[in-house]
Amino acid sequence: MAHTMRFAVGVMLMLTSLFAVADSAIVVRDAWVREAPPGAPVLAAYFTLENPGSNADKLVAILCPDFNKIEIHATEIRTGVARMVALDALPVPPHAAVKLAPGGHHLMLHNPRRALAAGMNVKLELRFDSGARLNVLAPVRRAESGAVHHH
Amino acid sequence: MTRKALISVSLVAALGIILVLGYLAGRTFRDPARAISVAGMTVLEPASPLPEFRLHDQNNQVFDLGRLQGKWSFVFFGYTHCPDICPTTLVVLRDAQKIAGGKEQGIQYIFVSVDPDRDNAATLKNYLPYFHPEFIGATGGQGELMRLTRALGAYYESGEARSGNYEVHHSAAIFLIDPDARLRALFAGPHDAARLAQGLQRLKGD
Numbered sequence: 099m100a101h102t103m104r105f106a107v108g109v110m111l112m113l114t115s116l117f118a119v120a121d122s123a124i125v126v127r128d129a130w131v132r133e134a135p136p137g138a139p140v141l142a143a144y145f146t147l148e149n150p151g152s153n154a155d156k157l158v159a160i161l162c163p164d165f166n167k168i169e170i171h172a173t174e175i176r177t178g179v180a181r182m183v184a185l186d187a188l189p190v191p192p193h194a195a196v197k198l199a200p201g202g203h204h205l206m207l208h209n210p211r212r213a214l215a216a217g218m219n220v221k222l223e224l225r226f227d228s229g230a231r232l233n234v235l236a237p238v239r240r241a242e243s244g245a246v247h248h249h
Numbered sequence: 250m251t252r253k254a255l256i257s258v259s260l261v262a263a264l265g266i267i268l269v270l271g272y273l274a275g276r277t278f279r280d281p282a283r284a285i286s287v288a289g290m291t292v293l294e295p296a297s298p299l300p301e302f303r304l305h306d307q308n309n310q311v312f313d314l315g316r317l318q319g320k321w322s323f324v325f326f327g328y329t330h331c332p333d334i335c336p337t338t339l340v341v342l343r344d345a346q347k348i349a350g351g352k353e354q355g356i357q358y359i360f361v362s363v364d365p366d367r368d369n370a371a372t373l374k375n376y377l378p379y380f381h382p383e384f385i386g387a388t389g390g391q392g393e394l395m396r397l398t399r400a401l402g403a404y405y406e407s408g409e410a411r412s413g414n415y416e417v418h419h420s421a422a423i424f425l426i427d428p429d430a431r432l433r434a435l436f437a438g439p440h441d442a443a444r445l446a447q448g449l450q451r452l453k454g455d
Contacts (some may be wrong), residue, residue, distance in 0.1 A: 137329060138329050206332050
Protein backbone atom coordinates (compact mmCIF):
# COMPACT_ATOMS: atom_id res chain seq x y z
CA MET A 99 0.00 0.00 0.00
CA ALA A 100 2.74 2.43 1.06
CA HIS A 101 4.60 1.37 -2.05
CA THR A 102 1.66 2.13 -4.32
CA MET A 103 1.20 5.49 -2.61
CA ARG A 104 4.82 6.41 -3.16
CA PHE A 105 4.59 5.33 -6.80
CA ALA A 106 1.45 7.39 -7.32
CA VAL A 107 3.05 10.45 -5.74
CA GLY A 108 6.13 9.94 -7.90
CA VAL A 109 4.05 9.77 -11.08
CA MET A 110 2.15 12.88 -10.06
CA LEU A 111 5.39 14.78 -9.43
CA MET A 112 6.72 13.71 -12.81
CA LEU A 113 3.54 14.81 -14.52
CA THR A 114 3.67 18.13 -12.71
CA SER A 115 7.21 18.77 -13.83
CA LEU A 116 6.36 17.75 -17.42
CA PHE A 117 3.44 20.12 -17.31
CA ALA A 118 5.71 22.90 -16.04
CA VAL A 119 8.15 22.34 -18.91
CA ALA A 120 5.47 22.32 -21.57
CA ASP A 121 3.69 25.35 -20.17
CA SER A 122 6.48 27.63 -19.05
CA ALA A 123 5.76 29.73 -16.03
CA ILE A 124 7.78 32.61 -17.48
CA VAL A 125 6.04 35.97 -17.57
CA VAL A 126 7.03 38.97 -19.68
CA ARG A 127 6.60 42.40 -18.18
CA ASP A 128 7.08 46.01 -19.28
CA ALA A 129 7.93 45.24 -22.89
CA TRP A 130 8.71 48.26 -25.08
CA VAL A 131 10.57 49.15 -28.23
CA ARG A 132 12.72 52.25 -28.32
CA GLU A 133 11.68 54.44 -31.21
CA ALA A 134 14.62 54.79 -33.60
CA PRO A 135 15.99 58.27 -34.26
CA PRO A 136 15.52 59.27 -37.93
CA GLY A 137 17.64 57.19 -40.29
CA ALA A 138 18.82 54.70 -37.68
CA PRO A 139 18.26 51.22 -39.13
CA VAL A 140 18.37 49.44 -35.80
CA LEU A 141 16.08 49.54 -32.79
CA ALA A 142 16.18 48.02 -29.34
CA ALA A 143 13.49 46.22 -27.39
CA TYR A 144 13.43 45.86 -23.62
CA PHE A 145 11.38 43.82 -21.15
CA THR A 146 11.62 41.85 -17.95
CA LEU A 147 11.38 38.06 -17.93
CA GLU A 148 10.15 36.61 -14.67
CA ASN A 149 10.51 32.95 -13.93
CA PRO A 150 8.53 32.11 -10.79
CA GLY A 151 8.90 28.40 -11.56
CA SER A 152 11.59 26.05 -10.36
CA ASN A 153 12.91 25.15 -13.81
CA ALA A 154 15.69 27.05 -15.50
CA ASP A 155 14.86 28.15 -19.03
CA LYS A 156 16.48 30.12 -21.82
CA LEU A 157 15.20 32.62 -24.31
CA VAL A 158 16.52 31.21 -27.58
CA ALA A 159 14.72 33.02 -30.41
CA ILE A 160 12.51 36.00 -31.10
CA LEU A 161 10.21 36.14 -34.09
CA CYS A 162 8.67 39.28 -35.48
CA PRO A 163 7.50 39.97 -39.02
CA ASP A 164 8.48 43.66 -38.68
CA PHE A 165 12.23 43.07 -38.75
CA ASN A 166 14.76 41.31 -40.95
CA LYS A 167 16.63 39.94 -37.98
CA ILE A 168 16.47 40.01 -34.19
CA GLU A 169 19.38 39.28 -31.90
CA ILE A 170 19.81 39.10 -28.16
CA HIS A 171 22.54 41.53 -27.17
CA ALA A 172 24.41 42.50 -24.07
CA THR A 173 25.98 45.94 -23.88
CA GLU A 174 29.18 45.41 -21.98
CA ILE A 175 31.42 48.17 -20.75
CA ARG A 176 34.89 46.80 -20.23
CA THR A 177 37.83 49.10 -19.45
CA GLY A 178 35.67 52.04 -20.44
CA VAL A 179 34.77 50.67 -23.87
CA ALA A 180 31.17 49.83 -24.78
CA ARG A 181 30.74 46.67 -26.84
CA MET A 182 27.67 44.86 -27.98
CA VAL A 183 27.91 41.14 -27.60
CA ALA A 184 25.45 38.89 -29.44
CA LEU A 185 24.19 36.05 -27.24
CA ASP A 186 22.93 32.69 -28.53
CA ALA A 187 20.49 32.47 -25.65
CA LEU A 188 19.50 34.38 -22.56
CA PRO A 189 19.28 32.16 -19.45
CA VAL A 190 16.31 32.74 -17.17
CA PRO A 191 17.13 31.01 -13.87
CA PRO A 192 14.36 29.62 -11.67
CA HIS A 193 12.79 32.03 -9.17
CA ALA A 194 14.52 34.95 -10.85
CA ALA A 195 13.86 37.95 -13.04
CA VAL A 196 16.04 38.98 -15.96
CA LYS A 197 15.79 42.59 -16.94
CA LEU A 198 16.52 43.94 -20.39
CA ALA A 199 17.07 47.69 -20.03
CA PRO A 200 18.88 50.60 -21.69
CA GLY A 201 22.62 50.26 -21.24
CA GLY A 202 22.38 46.53 -20.57
CA HIS A 203 20.76 43.56 -22.23
CA HIS A 204 18.44 44.32 -25.13
CA LEU A 205 17.01 42.83 -28.27
CA MET A 206 18.61 44.32 -31.34
CA LEU A 207 15.98 44.73 -34.04
CA HIS A 208 17.51 45.02 -37.51
CA ASN A 209 16.08 46.90 -40.48
CA PRO A 210 12.40 47.49 -39.76
CA ARG A 211 10.15 46.48 -42.67
CA ARG A 212 7.66 49.24 -41.82
CA ALA A 213 8.19 52.68 -40.32
CA LEU A 214 7.75 52.34 -36.57
CA ALA A 215 6.84 55.45 -34.63
CA ALA A 216 5.95 56.02 -31.00
CA GLY A 217 2.39 54.89 -30.32
CA MET A 218 2.58 51.85 -32.59
CA ASN A 219 2.85 48.28 -31.35
CA VAL A 220 5.20 45.48 -32.26
CA LYS A 221 4.22 41.83 -31.85
CA LEU A 222 7.07 39.69 -30.64
CA GLU A 223 7.03 35.93 -30.24
CA LEU A 224 9.53 34.76 -27.65
CA ARG A 225 10.68 31.16 -27.96
CA PHE A 226 12.24 29.34 -25.08
CA ASP A 227 14.51 26.33 -24.80
CA SER A 228 11.74 24.46 -22.98
CA GLY A 229 9.54 24.77 -26.05
CA ALA A 230 7.41 27.46 -24.46
CA ARG A 231 6.31 30.36 -26.63
CA LEU A 232 5.11 33.72 -25.43
CA ASN A 233 3.44 36.42 -27.46
CA VAL A 234 4.20 39.96 -26.40
CA LEU A 235 2.77 43.24 -27.59
CA ALA A 236 5.50 45.85 -27.19
CA PRO A 237 4.54 49.51 -27.61
CA VAL A 238 7.01 51.71 -29.47
CA ARG A 239 8.07 54.58 -27.21
CA ARG A 240 10.39 57.53 -27.26
CA ALA A 241 12.91 57.16 -24.45
CA GLU A 242 11.91 60.06 -22.24
CA SER A 243 14.53 59.75 -19.59
CA GLY A 244 18.18 58.91 -19.79
CA ALA A 245 18.02 56.70 -16.74
CA VAL A 246 20.36 53.77 -17.22
CA HIS A 247 19.68 50.64 -15.25
CA HIS A 248 22.61 48.43 -14.58
CA HIS A 249 22.53 44.96 -13.27
CA MET B 250 46.81 58.71 39.38
CA THR B 251 44.04 60.61 41.08
CA ARG B 252 40.54 60.76 39.66
CA LYS B 253 41.01 64.45 38.91
CA ALA B 254 44.24 63.89 37.01
CA LEU B 255 42.61 61.11 34.99
CA ILE B 256 39.78 63.44 33.91
CA SER B 257 42.27 66.15 32.93
CA VAL B 258 44.31 63.73 30.82
CA SER B 259 41.12 62.47 29.11
CA LEU B 260 39.99 66.01 28.38
CA VAL B 261 43.36 66.95 26.89
CA ALA B 262 43.33 63.77 24.78
CA ALA B 263 39.75 64.47 23.59
CA LEU B 264 40.69 68.06 22.74
CA GLY B 265 43.70 66.78 20.80
CA ILE B 266 41.56 64.38 18.78
CA ILE B 267 39.05 67.15 18.01
CA LEU B 268 41.85 69.45 16.85
CA VAL B 269 43.39 66.79 14.59
CA LEU B 270 39.99 65.90 13.08
CA GLY B 271 39.19 69.57 12.60
CA TYR B 272 42.49 70.14 10.85
CA LEU B 273 41.94 67.13 8.57
CA ALA B 274 38.39 68.22 7.76
CA GLY B 275 39.58 71.74 6.94
CA ARG B 276 42.35 70.42 4.71
CA THR B 277 39.90 68.16 2.87
CA PHE B 278 37.63 71.10 2.31
CA ARG B 279 40.36 73.25 0.82
CA ASP B 280 41.76 70.52 -1.42
CA PRO B 281 40.31 71.44 -4.85
CA ALA B 282 40.52 67.88 -6.19
CA ARG B 283 38.33 66.71 -3.35
CA ALA B 284 36.04 69.71 -3.41
CA ILE B 285 34.94 69.00 -6.99
CA SER B 286 34.47 65.28 -6.67
CA VAL B 287 31.34 64.10 -8.46
CA ALA B 288 30.64 60.38 -8.75
CA GLY B 289 32.03 58.96 -11.99
CA MET B 290 33.92 62.16 -12.87
CA THR B 291 37.68 62.27 -13.26
CA VAL B 292 39.15 65.77 -13.36
CA LEU B 293 42.44 66.32 -15.18
CA GLU B 294 44.85 68.46 -13.23
CA PRO B 295 46.28 70.19 -15.18
CA ALA B 296 43.84 70.16 -18.11
CA SER B 297 45.25 68.52 -21.24
CA PRO B 298 45.49 70.69 -24.40
CA LEU B 299 44.17 69.08 -27.60
CA PRO B 300 46.02 69.00 -30.92
CA GLU B 301 44.72 70.37 -34.23
CA PHE B 302 42.19 68.10 -35.94
CA ARG B 303 39.81 68.55 -38.85
CA LEU B 304 36.35 67.00 -38.96
CA HIS B 305 33.11 68.17 -40.59
CA ASP B 306 29.83 68.86 -38.86
CA GLN B 307 26.30 67.95 -39.98
CA ASN B 308 26.15 71.11 -42.09
CA ASN B 309 29.40 70.20 -43.81
CA GLN B 310 31.21 73.01 -42.00
CA VAL B 311 34.73 72.41 -40.80
CA PHE B 312 34.75 71.22 -37.21
CA ASP B 313 38.20 71.78 -35.78
CA LEU B 314 39.98 72.85 -32.60
CA GLY B 315 38.71 76.42 -33.06
CA ARG B 316 35.11 75.19 -32.68
CA LEU B 317 35.95 74.05 -29.14
CA GLN B 318 37.38 77.40 -28.06
CA GLY B 319 35.35 79.82 -25.97
CA LYS B 320 32.78 77.22 -24.89
CA TRP B 321 32.43 74.24 -22.65
CA SER B 322 31.87 71.09 -24.71
CA PHE B 323 30.51 67.70 -23.78
CA VAL B 324 31.80 65.18 -26.33
CA PHE B 325 30.55 61.64 -26.87
CA PHE B 326 31.75 59.11 -29.46
CA GLY B 327 29.27 56.75 -31.08
CA TYR B 328 27.53 55.86 -34.35
CA THR B 329 24.00 55.87 -35.69
CA HIS B 330 23.78 52.07 -36.20
CA CYS B 331 23.95 51.72 -32.41
CA PRO B 332 20.56 50.80 -30.94
CA ASP B 333 21.21 50.98 -27.20
CA ILE B 334 24.11 52.84 -25.63
CA CYS B 335 24.31 55.76 -28.11
CA PRO B 336 20.65 56.83 -28.04
CA THR B 337 20.64 56.22 -24.28
CA THR B 338 23.64 58.53 -23.83
CA LEU B 339 22.18 61.16 -26.18
CA VAL B 340 19.02 61.22 -24.06
CA VAL B 341 21.21 61.79 -20.99
CA LEU B 342 22.95 64.65 -22.80
CA ARG B 343 19.58 66.10 -23.75
CA ASP B 344 18.54 65.97 -20.08
CA ALA B 345 21.88 67.54 -19.08
CA GLN B 346 21.21 70.33 -21.58
CA LYS B 347 17.92 71.02 -19.82
CA ILE B 348 19.71 71.38 -16.48
CA ALA B 349 23.04 72.98 -17.43
CA GLY B 350 21.93 74.97 -20.47
CA GLY B 351 23.15 75.13 -24.05
CA LYS B 352 24.42 77.61 -26.60
CA GLU B 353 23.21 80.63 -24.65
CA GLN B 354 25.11 79.49 -21.59
CA GLY B 355 28.21 78.79 -23.69
CA ILE B 356 27.81 75.00 -23.54
CA GLN B 357 27.77 72.70 -26.58
CA TYR B 358 27.03 69.00 -26.96
CA ILE B 359 28.93 67.10 -29.62
CA PHE B 360 28.31 63.61 -30.98
CA VAL B 361 31.32 62.40 -32.95
CA SER B 362 30.56 59.44 -35.18
CA VAL B 363 33.41 56.95 -35.25
CA ASP B 364 31.72 55.10 -38.12
CA PRO B 365 32.52 57.39 -41.08
CA ASP B 366 31.85 54.58 -43.59
CA ARG B 367 28.15 54.71 -42.72
CA ASP B 368 27.70 58.13 -41.11
CA ASN B 369 28.20 61.40 -42.96
CA ALA B 370 26.94 64.97 -42.61
CA ALA B 371 23.52 64.07 -44.05
CA THR B 372 23.11 61.06 -41.73
CA LEU B 373 23.98 63.16 -38.69
CA LYS B 374 21.78 66.06 -39.78
CA ASN B 375 18.86 63.65 -40.00
CA TYR B 376 19.64 61.83 -36.75
CA LEU B 377 20.65 64.42 -34.16
CA PRO B 378 17.75 66.93 -34.04
CA TYR B 379 15.63 64.06 -32.71
CA PHE B 380 17.58 64.48 -29.47
CA HIS B 381 18.16 68.24 -29.55
CA PRO B 382 18.22 70.82 -32.35
CA GLU B 383 21.40 72.37 -30.93
CA PHE B 384 23.40 69.16 -30.82
CA ILE B 385 26.45 69.14 -33.05
CA GLY B 386 27.34 66.04 -35.05
CA ALA B 387 30.81 65.60 -36.49
CA THR B 388 32.81 62.97 -38.27
CA GLY B 389 35.74 62.71 -40.64
CA GLY B 390 38.46 60.48 -41.99
CA GLN B 391 39.97 57.77 -39.81
CA GLY B 392 43.24 59.71 -39.46
CA GLU B 393 41.52 62.83 -38.15
CA LEU B 394 39.22 60.83 -35.88
CA MET B 395 42.25 59.04 -34.47
CA ARG B 396 44.02 62.33 -33.83
CA LEU B 397 41.12 63.51 -31.68
CA THR B 398 40.34 60.21 -29.95
CA ARG B 399 43.98 59.56 -29.13
CA ALA B 400 44.38 63.00 -27.57
CA LEU B 401 41.33 62.39 -25.40
CA GLY B 402 42.32 58.86 -24.47
CA ALA B 403 39.20 57.62 -26.26
CA TYR B 404 39.02 54.37 -28.17
CA TYR B 405 37.05 52.98 -31.07
CA GLU B 406 37.30 49.97 -33.32
CA SER B 407 34.99 48.38 -35.86
CA GLY B 408 33.94 44.85 -34.99
CA GLU B 409 33.70 41.95 -37.41
CA ALA B 410 30.93 42.03 -39.99
CA ARG B 411 28.14 39.52 -39.41
CA SER B 412 25.47 39.16 -42.08
CA GLY B 413 26.17 42.55 -43.58
CA ASN B 414 26.23 44.49 -40.31
CA TYR B 415 29.02 45.39 -37.94
CA GLU B 416 29.22 46.98 -34.52
CA VAL B 417 31.64 49.70 -33.57
CA HIS B 418 33.16 49.36 -30.12
CA HIS B 419 33.71 52.79 -28.63
CA SER B 420 34.53 54.57 -25.39
CA ALA B 421 31.51 54.87 -23.15
CA ALA B 422 32.85 58.02 -21.47
CA ILE B 423 31.62 61.57 -21.95
CA PHE B 424 34.49 64.04 -22.29
CA LEU B 425 34.33 67.61 -21.02
CA ILE B 426 36.45 70.15 -22.89
CA ASP B 427 37.04 73.58 -21.36
CA PRO B 428 36.86 76.95 -23.20
CA ASP B 429 40.62 76.79 -23.83
CA ALA B 430 40.01 73.60 -25.84
CA ARG B 431 41.66 71.42 -23.22
CA LEU B 432 40.38 68.12 -21.90
CA ARG B 433 39.26 69.06 -18.40
CA ALA B 434 37.28 66.05 -17.17
CA LEU B 435 35.71 62.80 -18.21
CA PHE B 436 32.65 61.02 -16.97
CA ALA B 437 32.50 57.22 -16.87
CA GLY B 438 29.22 55.46 -17.60
CA PRO B 439 26.52 54.75 -16.58
CA HIS B 440 25.75 58.38 -17.26
CA ASP B 441 23.51 60.64 -15.28
CA ALA B 442 22.35 64.05 -16.50
CA ALA B 443 22.38 65.65 -13.04
CA ARG B 444 25.94 64.50 -12.44
CA LEU B 445 27.13 65.92 -15.77
CA ALA B 446 25.54 69.27 -14.97
CA GLN B 447 26.90 69.22 -11.42
CA GLY B 448 30.42 68.36 -12.60
CA LEU B 449 30.39 71.21 -15.10
CA GLN B 450 29.04 73.61 -12.49
CA ARG B 451 31.82 72.77 -10.05
CA LEU B 452 34.50 73.20 -12.71
CA LYS B 453 33.07 76.52 -13.90
CA GLY B 454 33.14 77.71 -10.31
CA ASP B 455 36.88 77.01 -9.98
